[in-house]
Amino acid sequence: MNRVPNPFKATLGASPPFLAGREQEVADFTDALFDGPGAHERISLITGPRGVGKTVLLNAFQDAARAESWWVVSETATSGFTQRLQDAVYRIIHTHFRTHEKRLTGLSIASLGGVQFAEAESYRPEMTLRDVLSEFFTLQEHIDSLVGQPPVGLLITLDELHFNRKDELIDFGATIQHLVRENREIAVTMAGIPQSVKPLLASDSGQNPVTFLRRANKIELGLVPDSAVRTALLSPLADLGFEWEQAAVDLAVEMCGGYPFMIQLVGQYLFRAREGSKITVASVEAGADRARKRLGELVHEPSLADxxxxxxxxxxxxxxxxxxxxxxxxxxxxxxxxxxxxxxxxxxxxxxxxxxxxxxxxxxxxxxxxxxxxxxxxxx
Ligand SMILES: Nc1ncnc2c1ncn2[C@@H]1O[C@H](COP(=O)(O)OP(=O)(O)O)[C@@H](O)[C@H]1O
Ligand SMILES: [Mg+2]
Structure with a gap:
């Protein structure tokens, strides 16, 4: 009985079954997709300590963008990320727009507004990210006007921002700012831990700040309220036919301390320590103990090592x-x-x-x- 897969997701980067306490951030981002080019939240920078939910919020932004039929390209900001983004956007041009070309019978995409599709197709290694993005938007805008649909945009997400990649980020920022000035339908959401990101924003350390990042909408993620923790613990189990002892819920919420990663860790281990179809105080105690150990390995130890x-x-x-x-x-x-x-x-x-x-x-x-x-x- 009750052999169901564990519904909690205690893995860095893995979206949780219930995203606690981030409704406002997701709503603001979604609004910005509608508000058009220049909307502040379209360029956002998420910071916060490990395990607070930065990557998962980037995932939520991607979902929001896809739900509005936007294109999504995501990368980690390790060396060479601009080249990888360029390749990804090129692949969209190559595969998607080719398909579209056939669907739009009677219309020759190759001759659209002077855009040489054949040219876009033959990959030119000397092209820059800016070239590829400009071509992408020009083609997409043409398709949008031909089909008579609302503009389809592109979201780029960039995780694990680090000051070691400063030069590449400056180039990337210049490209994005250029596209924003051209009123292109672009959004860029980025994330990193404060120690890695703050030097990029600093002006007092004698270094030039990355202006593009300084102007971005800042999302400083922190702990979530207990009421949200409670929902995040209860809702994944609600439909599975499990019962909680009342005191067990309160204890589990307390053990999480508002910390998003702990919600998944506590949830995962209390589920394993369930008694039949019941989550008891003993289940929570056993679960919280293992959760704390795991948190030490996955968050405290690497945070201290930084x-x-x-x-x-x-x-x-x-x-x-x-x-x-x-x-x-x-x-x-x-x-x-x-x-x-x-x-x-x-x-x-x-x-x-x-x-x-x-x-x-x-x-x-x-x-x-x-x-x-x-x-x-x-x-x-
Ligand atoms: N708002 C949230 N509600 C519930 N669980 C969350 C939330 N944010 C993150 N988590 C969970 O916490 C863990 C860490 O999230 P992650 O986004 O990888 O953190 P970060 O990127 O900040 O290090 C994942 O298991 C994720 O499912
Ligand atoms: Mg992360």
């Missing part, structure tokens, strides 16, 4: 406290003066690892970071 040894020492010094830490105590524990500690405080706030918690106090941003540090970094 930081400098001094930053990690600062965080470890915070982990002695049961709640928010007093800056003076941290400085004392580290044996450094307050100004020096203040520098690390600033950097860790920028990295969204910690937040201010009242004057002179700081606290962890990620749930269970304290416990993770205690276990792995404090030898007492």
């Amino acid at each position: 930081l400098s040894a001094q930053d990690r020492a600062f965080l470890a010094a915070m982990a002695h406290d049961d709640g928010a830490s007093k800056m003076a105590d941290i400085a004392q524990r580290l044996g450094v003066d307050p100004q020096y500690a203040g520098t690390y405080r600033r950097r860790l706030i920028d990295a969204e690892m910690i937040t201010t918690a009242g004057y002179g106090y700081v606290d962890f941003s990620l749930p269970y970071m304290r416990e993770y540090l205690r276990q792995h970094y404090l030898s007492n």
Whole structure:
């Protein structure tokens, strides 16, 4: 009985069965698709710590765009991404518009408004992303006017933004800005962790900021409210004939701490620890324990690895406290003066690892970071 596949998706990048607390972001993006070229949310930049749901929100934007019949091309911003985007758009031109050419009998696409389709077909390696995109939009606009349909746009999503790719991003940004100025139906949504993205936006580090990114609509993802967590835990199981003990729901919500990845981890493991068709308090306790361990491996460990040894020492010094830490105590524990500690405080706030918690106090941003540090970094 009840041998059903686990409905939760505790995998980085995998869309959850219920997307909690992101309705506004998706609605704003969808509105921007209708609002036409220049709508602010058409160029959006998502930041937030690991596991907060950046990739999954990019996925949701893709779904929203596809639902409006937009084209979607998605890439990771690793070296050579502009070339890969160019290839992907070229493939759309090559396969889709060829098919269209046959459907539009009596109309010769090859002669549309001077666009030489035959030319577009023979791949010219010296072409730039801008050339290929311009050709794409020119062809699409022609088809739209021939068919008499609303304009069909193109969404590009770019994940894992990193300042190491700054030069390529500057080129990419220049291309996109050019297309926006030409009133093309383009949208670009990007995502990255704060440490990797902030240097691209900075102007105070003596480096030129990437203006295209500075102007983008900023979506800073954080924790989601408990009410949304509750729905995200209950709804995937609702239709499958499972029952929850009332106290089990409350406990599961509490264990998630509003953290999106924890919703899927807790959900996945409490489901495995179910008793018959019941989710009990014991199921949640067993599940939350495994969920926390997994979160440590997949989020806390890599997040700490991104930081400098001094930053990690600062965080470890915070982990002695049961709640928010007093800056003076941290400085004392580290044996450094307050100004020096203040520098690390600033950097860790920028990295969204910690937040201010009242004057002179700081606290962890990620749930269970304290416990993770205690276990792995404090030898007492
Ligand atoms: N809003 C959300 N509601 C429910 N689950 C979510 C939500 N956002 C992310 N998740 C889940 O959390 C995990 C991490 O999401 P992901 O988008 O990969 O994070 P990021 O890209 O920020 O590191 C995935 O298992 C995903 O299904
Ligand atoms: Mg991601």
